[in-house]
Amino acid sequence: MGNVIDDLRTRFVTFDEDPFNEVDSLVLSQLSYARMPGNVPRWDGGDADDAGGDDADSAAIPMVPVRDLLRAERYDAMFGRVWSPQLNVDLLRAMCENPRWRALRVGAYVDEFDAASTKQFSACVFDVGDGALYVAFRGTDSSIVGWKEDFTMAFRRPVASQSAAVRYLADVACRWDGPLMVGGHSKGGNLAVYAAASMPDDVASRVTAVYSHDGPGFDEAFLESPEYRRISAKVHKSVPESSVIGMLFEQREQAAAGYEVVTSDGLGIMQHFALNWQVRDGRFVHADGLTGGARYAARTLNDWMARYDDERRRLFIEGLFAILEAGGYPTFGELTAHWAQSLPAMLVAARGIDAGDRGVMVEVLKGFAATAATSVIPGGDRRE
Template sequence: MAELTNWQGLDVRELLRAECYQDMIGDLWDPEGSRALLEAVAASPRYRGVRVCGYRSVSDAETTEQFAAMTFRFPAGFSYLAFRGTDSTIVGWKEDFNMAFRCPVPAQESAARYVDEAADAIDGPLLCGGHSKGGNLAVYGAAMCPDVARERIERAYSHDGPGFVEEFLSGNAFADLSGRIDKTLPRSSIFGMMFETQEDYAIVESTEFSLLQHNPFSWVVDGRDFVYCERLSAGARYVDGSIREMLLAVSPNERERFVDALFSVLEATGAERFADIAGNLRESLPVMLQAAQGFDKDTRRFVSQTIVAILKCALLPKRPQIDMPAAGKSLAEQLEAWQSELLR
């Protein structure tokens, strides 16, 4: 809808147009859940009169950028700048991993420009927020926008968003914003614990398991707040430790080489989405093995440990109430055999 790109925008209730649903939610991870959320928001007195505006979107495989944001203007006078997270494509994942050695990535630069543009266009207090990569962009954009805009930002919300490189975390811009950051993670967070993280965070219960907890529709709410727990799951700590330890033990140039190698292996499968690889392991594993054969041993170790850690967490959840399929053990053995073969 062209009306969403200007700063006057549309009343949220005007988004309830059946002919627009496919464009708005058709490519999302949970289209039905997103439609139900839109309808609930439009019907709620709490959000009555909210205007949706300032929509911007960039998707560029050549520059490895995926960026989108929009603003919600509330009748009370404040505005919420919302940043979209990563989709399930390999391009989207690569931009996330690029954050391990590069700051800013193109989407982060776009986020800072967006906050500046919004601050020029609208009055009143500002809130920034997002889920997954969107949480990272919300924090970066709020920290790196011009001082006059940053002074108007009351809070920046990162919902299971990945962290930052040390250079950004030790800078003055982050220090100025740090007391205004709210970070939430699900109990089995993988994405939100990637890379360096100095933000304080709260851990939220989820009705899902493993990587599926990344879906915020699974986060448990009681009344007006989340239901919190004390610590991350063992699986989340394992994957976080595996990836972070390998990346932070080497120089930024080495991190870049590792990440490029990892994604050359993933892209060799021909899959556009990580879920396509996970759903077709019997064909994907031999292709990835062949693609990684020319790398040195340290690179093969990073590639194999990263892929195996994520696949184990995604495909071998361990929750007492879940009846594990009989194939679970053989799948674990397949992954271990693949890793052993790659490291020979």
């Protein structure tokens, strides 16, 4: 038993021998965290209506072999701002060496960041080589803006990245007439579910699977909507035993009701990091259920939100991030690296918080601020 890299190094079955599954989705979701180099074709963001047609196929989506990413001089730019750069390089190498992934191609890369609209969005497309296209949405990066967007989901839908994900998937669907799979890790999983549910019937019918790996959930109104119900049987959600982010806004308490719990060798919040998830023979190693701490943290926040309307939630989230933004640094890595300088300003900002909200806010800060560290190298992340 080991992680997905260990599995790739020892198991050499092709997709013909063992069809695409949730572990394969986790592999692609993790690879989508890479800042793709310039040789990977960019998404042009054009009008999807102009790109489709009866002859729409992969030729309409320029791609390059993933093996073209194997350039040591590019590794720092690609992986220098994600947690454990060397493990991510190891993942890329193991994929390119394995017959299951040798034909993999990537393209339609997009990376958008806009502090004014609280938007952090990135996606790419993988041609798996089994006749299907996998649309991967990147999870939250280290920016405070990115995490603020995640929590904005508590009182607003769609947030900026959800709208971007819908446009992106619709454009890809017009340029490709075959089956589609959609997925992502962390916020990327939420975007995958939201985008798939928002597609018109003709596109939704071509979506064969939707994967959310420790992605935030949705409110009851979304889960009961006709759009979500139409795709719900295709949604595969997986979370580690000590999930925090994946249980945000999650309405379902039992794995049998909508998600599987995976064993992770990470400690505490580090279980969120996908390369700590345990795999055996190409499948997740399942745990008995969420830990008591994970259940408590989820109930603390979710029960609090259930008591208040969207306006009160908005005020709470804006108060929470006003504290973080008062630190004066745009990313969690920089914030923690300059803790001595940022903490006094944050404490001053915290004085204005309603006393009744402080207990919940402390639980949130303990959970998601620590989780943010799994996406970056502390102190080493700066937006270009």
